[in-house]
Amino acid sequence: MSLFKHGRYSGYLRPISYLIDLSIINGFAIFYFFKNIDPIIFITFTTISWITLSVYSKFYEVYRYTREVKIFSLTFRQMVIFTLIIFSFSGYYYNLNIYPNTIFKYIIAVFLSITFVKFAIYYLLQKYRVSFGGNFRKTVIFGANKKTHALENFFNKNPEYGYVHSKTFSLEQKKDIDLEPYFQYIIDEYVDEIYCSISELSNKQIDEISDFADNNLKILKFLPDNKEIYSKKLKYEYYDYIPIISLRNIPLEDSFNMVVKRMFDILFSSLVIIFILSWLTPIIAILIKLESKGPVFFKQSRNGFNYKEFDCYKFRSMTPNKDAHLYQATRGDQRITKIGKLIRKTSIDELPQFFNVLFGDMSVVGPRPHMVSHTNMYAKRVDKFMVRHFVKPGITGLAQVSGFRGEIETDKDIIGRVKYDIFYIENWSLLLDLKIITQTFVNAVKGEDKAY
Template structure:
């Protein structure tokens, strides 16, 4: 018998809401029997749970939602729920056992999180093993984006997309588009992915009209991977819609402050906990092997393309090419102690001083030396976009294999791609994930750490 295409998905969210409400209400009986076991609190926590979830998008979890995004939604939901709980307790009771309330919030968070992730993982396994809860899709058009989407659908079956047909529009476009429409209706296709690279404005309008009138979801692929369109923002001037190229979360004041607090706390921990005692040891080892300063400083471009001095432990012999040539594998300029420093990334530790001074961040696009920045600005499309935010000690590009020497043009193009994705999709949880991944990669050892 042929599997259904996820028609019971509509019941998943109501079931999860019911179980969440059951958990947070039952735990009141278990954890807070002496204080808040009354109909008033049960009613208030249930109503506010639903209101908060609506405004935070707590239940807006889709097959393409990442695990870290789910965790972020959990944190938001329980932050506001905790505020309501403590506010109610403080208003209704003169003396409240904060240990009871804290245990209630913690146990609720753990159980609700287990439920949410269990459903998420179960659906992934269900799609992968049994072919259920899937969407039938077609791709219309050709180009780099269409090829990459085809590869994604074929290699990520747990997302629940079945690629049924590709209409590449390379022969007779008009006939293929008509055949596509007939195919979509006849084979009960759920979603159409159309490449803007292959379609005219009239053809796009025609496909939208067809999808709307046949209750099909239509999504569009950008003209090229190099357009980097990730977060188009629609604003309204009176009733006129205006589309901005991108939104940058770190332009929002509260996000900027949050990231700065994280930077200050993390850099102080590293400076006081590691740099304070390791610097004298490194200084002695560096000076024993070669003459010159312990700290190497180099001009680099940061936020808004402004120049600043980036600090590192000196890992090379003094040479006139330090500001002009990137370090290469087996570079004769690198000292013996320098090889160890670079391999373990200890040479980067003084950059936490840059972070504390506010010219760098713990996470962000890696800054390049000024001479290379000028070259890349002219030769690499969208390179300058990286300078909309502060540079970082580590970044999304670095944990994805694009750190160190730029050996080919593909290296710098991919680095820019990841940097732009980061600045358009920043969250504090993404920063934390990048930091932990960087630490793990350093412990395991990286191929390009030289």
């Protein structure tokens, strides 16, 4: 199992920063504005404005390698635009007589407080990494030259950034060298991030390392030079003055996007549980019990986010059997009951998974989770299969509404599913989720050939 495990880091820092900053913004408003303004109107206006502005200005995109001058410039730019927003509010509600002098005092107080908090969090995290060794990422580098030595020195001389450099692999005979021992070292030492000098690697080796990183949930980054990297999405970052390229950009690694998706999941799953499952479950339970003995719900171990196993719930659609955890349902499967055929055809059997969504094991939309035995099999047979575990699994997904739901009859089915899942992971948006949910509902009403 350890082959596929991958360290993850706190996704709560950015949401916490949002809450602190919004508390400061609305807290100071109590002293300056709330005598004349309805607090609900002001808090709603400033909260929506601040979040929208922050997303577009990338105000909270501060990483462990971000320099202090960059943090200050982000804060200053944010405050200038936020000042204009507050002035527009005072202009719209001109009858409240909010004077410019009051606005400037308010903005200065907010600006100083948010700047202090932002730098305090930044330095406290650095202190935490140096003194306690927490929040760290283990690294290796492929290739030895001036650029990689500079990166290695950056890791070793700046422990406050939280990188623990494990090893630099020199690839002098790059055409003949076997990378397997290096890959095994990365697995054995639980390395989190792989950095590659493109000039030291052949195209074949770049492909091998990319495939290894994808299939083992490792973060892969490159030191750029005059060679080309063929990829749809390239993200440039700077470690001090060293340029670094990320080969795959995953929107759901952004904390704000994670919070948006989680809030949507909680809201949507709660509505389904309250307005559908609350009355439908007793009816389905009676029908299941009348036809066959056994539990109403079926529980099965599946692999989810970061390859973690969880119990996936469904309405039982088969007669109890010992092979349920090993073999998928097939066309004409004798294990499926009469009521089972109906609820599988309409996807009603999947509805209890909204409890999985509410518990946080799944999302409404995402790559469909597989049985543990199937995950282990496909991880070895299908290239980049493990990339699907960079995000939470879903009740429905892009692959499912694109013709790749249900039984996997040939390798073409699972390869197509992985292709659509990776596209979803790299191009996630809330609008894409809504489109997939709508298409899923339409397919359920129309009925699908592979829904059996």
